Amino acid sequence: MSVHVTSGPGPAATEGATIKRLSVPEFAARKGAEPLVCLTAYTTPMAQRLDGHVDLLMVGDSLGMVLYGFDSTLPVTLEMMIQHGAAVCRGSKRALVVVDMPFGSYQESHEQAFRSAARIIKETGCQAVKLEGGREMADTVAFLTRRGIPVMGHVGLMPQSVNTLGGYRARGRGDQEAAGVVADAVAIAEAGAFSVVLEGVMAQIGQAVTARVPVPVIGIGASAACDGQVLVAEDILGLFSTFKPRFVKRYAELGAEIEEAAARYAAEVRGRSFPGPEHIFGAMKKHG
Ligand code: KIV
Numbered sequence: 001m002s003v004h005v006t007s008g009p010g011p012a013a014t015e016g017a018t019i020k021r022l023s024v025p026e027f028a029a030r031k032g033a034e035p036l037v038c039l040t041a042y043t044t045p046m047a048q049r050l051d052g053h054v055d056l057l058m059v060g061d062s063l064g065m066v067l068y069g070f071d072s073t074l075p076v077t078l079e080m081m082i083q084h085g086a087a088v089c090r091g092s093k094r095a096l097v098v099v100d101m102p103f104g105s106y107q108e109s110h111e112q113a114f115r116s117a118a119r120i121i122k123e124t125g126c127q128a129v130k131l132e133g134g135r136e137m138a139d140t141v142a143f144l145t146r147r148g149i150p151v152m153g154h155v156g157l158m159p160q161s162v163n164t165l166g167g168y169r170a171r172g173r174g175d176q177e178a179a180g181v182v183a184d185a186v187a188i189a190e191a192g193a194f195s196v197v198l199e200g201v202m203a204q205i206g207q208a209v210t211a212r213v214p215v216p217v218i219g220i221g222a223s224a225a226c227d228g229q230v231l232v233a234e235d236i237l238g239l240f241s242t243f244k245p246r247f248v249k250r251y252a253e254l255g256a257e258i259e260e261a262a263a264r265y266a267a268e269v270r271g272r273s274f275p276g277p278e279h280i281f282g283a284m285k286k287h288g
Contacts, residue, residue, distance in 0.1 A: 036228025047091030061100040085124030110143040132158040134184020138191040145192030153188035157200030221247030
């Protein structure tokens with residue numbers, strides 16, 4: 001990767017620099033090497049902040065819960081993913097951008113999956129799509145990759161299957177379920193996926209899948225043995241407080257900072273100390 005940027009986040013730090021976005025083959029070639037750093041991003045300003053620090057920006061359908069307040073990812077539409085995917089591409093220059101295929105946009109047929117994925121790639125400018133599913137989706141992954149669409153898989157805990165799985169509990173507690181998760185990851189990689197997200201599984205499964213699969217395995221609640229890690233940015237920043245899964249580590253408490261800032265603003269507006277003379281145009285006439 002040729003990135004002539006040494007430090008600092010945000011657009012100002014990259015101005016005038018020669019930057020090449022990390023490509024799908026470059027990402028895939030990092031199997032077993034330095035851990036791959038991945039975070040979600042849904043908006044241009046967040047992408048601008050994160051781009052200098054990560055290898056991959058994931059426009060996840062988790063945006064349905066994090067940004068829109070839905071209680072699952074199921075209501076998310078293709079149009080929503082395209083709008084947010086395009087915003088993240090506009091806000092980033094160096095990270096690989098992967099956009100999630102939302103529920104209902106790829107399960108019906110290979111043709112439906114191709115049409116949806118092609119729209120995502122054409123209308124956002126992202127480099128790849130991600131879809132959930134194991135052995136049952138392997139044919140679809142092969143169909144897409146043979147037609148020029150790089151696919152990232154997603155196995156283990158699959159949030160789009162919340163109704164069939166009956167909740168968001170970690171997968172692979174019994175031998176049979178564990179073997180199933182490994183078989184799913186192997187099938188998706190053999191079908192041509194350039195990388196696989198492994199979510200919410202027992203740590204031994206994270207190790208086993210990473211050892212078995214020849215492409216980078218990106219863990220989310222799946223052990224430190226994975227080739228990389230992904231988390232939801234709002235989770236690590238303390239901006240999404242509906243619930244905190246065990247695998248999330250908080251690196252900031254921005255939610256609390258926002259509330260403090262809003263409270264200070266409210267107090268100053270009510271006490272007429274904001275706006276001050278430096279925030280208004282022209283001189284105020286003295287009364288009385
Ligand atoms: O929807 C999402 O954000 C995801 C990542 C966390 C892997 O699938």
